[in-house]
Amino acid sequence: MEEYLRGLRQDELSALKLREMYRRYGYIPYRMRQFEEYELYLQNRNFLRSDRILTFTDTDGSLRAMKPDITLSIVRSCSGDPLYKVSYSETVIRPDDSGFREIRQTGLECIGEVDILRQSEVVLLAWQSLSLSGQECILDLSHLGFTRELVDSLVLEDMRRKVMKAIGAKNTGLLKKYGAELPEEDVQLLMKATELYGRAEDMLEVMQGMIRTPAAEEAYRELADTVKAVKSVVPEAVLNIDLSMIDDLNYYNGLIFRGMLKGIPQVILSGGRYDNLLKRMNKPGRAIGFAVYLDLLERSEMAENEPVKTVSYTEDSDPAEILKQLKDLYDEGFTVQAVCDGGAQG
């Protein structure tokens, strides 16, 4: 079986491995429709990473969209099961500088009675998805509730958006400017949320000194319990905390996380709790999930170099004989290549 997988690109191979891992943790593969009603995305525009959507008029005259997102479709498809666990491996259509393009995503969603156990399971799977690569990797965690409580308790309402943005860019200079009217102690707390980064265990200790409200205490507890559960299973996991990670609070709440592989300059895995999206779509319960952006693996140098055996031939060679040599070498497990002296390879 392994032999047949060697021809796959790294991203294709990863998609297969991830799907199998999610299936064995009870995530049912979800098959998506190719198109969705444009209305679905129009109502949840801010949930999407870009508000540019590729649309067309269907044969019945309705306006459809080439799917720019998967989570919205999955949330819409869940019909009140106590726990709806699905995985997917799909293509979404999103714009970049060169126009619309297909982006492959594999991921999972856990919707319904999401408790600390389910949440920890999702974080564990996020870590395992990263570590499958065999490369150095980091999973950054944060809790939107914690950062929001901190900002809400220290900053006046009209400044909160700006302050959150400065925290998200780790722009301490701007933060100091915004905090010019605040007590020094409060500014220092905001600076800590912006600047501090490190191992989850160390950061949790620092965060204890930053708790100002019962809601922050609750957020802290949830994050600490999740880290504890995951680390007890995979002590080697590099789980870091970065409180400057911010996401749209209209959709996301609670735990959020981002995964990175060394050598790939963009975030390769992104996920978190999105109970607020469920509420917006009138669905009961809580939800958490993540997506792995497999396209980014395309250029990673993880594929092993395999031995190539070359067979030389000339115009005078017997094609049947050369073909046999190639077949014999192939049967022995080699990758084969015929080279014509002074001619083409292949």
Place this chain on the structure above:
Amino acid sequence: MKNWLNIALPKGRLGEKAYNILEEIGYECPQIRDDSRRLIFENPEKGVRYFWVKPSDVTIYVERGSADLGIVGSDILQEYRPDVYELVDLGIGRCRMMTAGPQDFVQDPAFRLRVATKFPHTAARYFAGIGRDIDIIRLNGSIELAPLLGLSDIIVDIVETGRTLKENGLITYETISDVSARLIANRVSYKFAYEEVNRIVQAAQQLCGQKETGR
């Protein structure tokens, strides 16, 4: 094995000043001072690699991870809004993003204001913020020429001393933002090289803070 720290510097005076700061905090690369046409300079001992790029391209190199760190004017950040960390205001290359135009120019609200600029997004956001409908004329240089030849009514540009404007009979109107050089980082490189980047950030903040108070 020590990993290289790749730093993109903007070609020109600002890049040289920025390098001086990095050299002062211990990331020297003496060969960079040689008068040569090379674009990449390395100091294996310090594990640092510098390269010169066009100022407006610094954000691209950093955002896409070819550079871990970069030095760029906040005018460029404001214009392109790249997805990077903006870590330190280095306090160098100070100037202002301003509106400017002829001394005798009187705005007529009946017409769309024609604005020539190298910074179309910045200009569009500024005028949208004050509810003014504008026609943006994107130019790549010699912006001051546009109102003189009637191509635009006013301009949006960076102003350092205002001498060029004055010599061409133009005056400044409003300040859109203060501009200075910033140390930026790729969001993923920052995480993998956190300790080293943080050391640079702390040292740069301290040095630039000292220079600020010593002025």
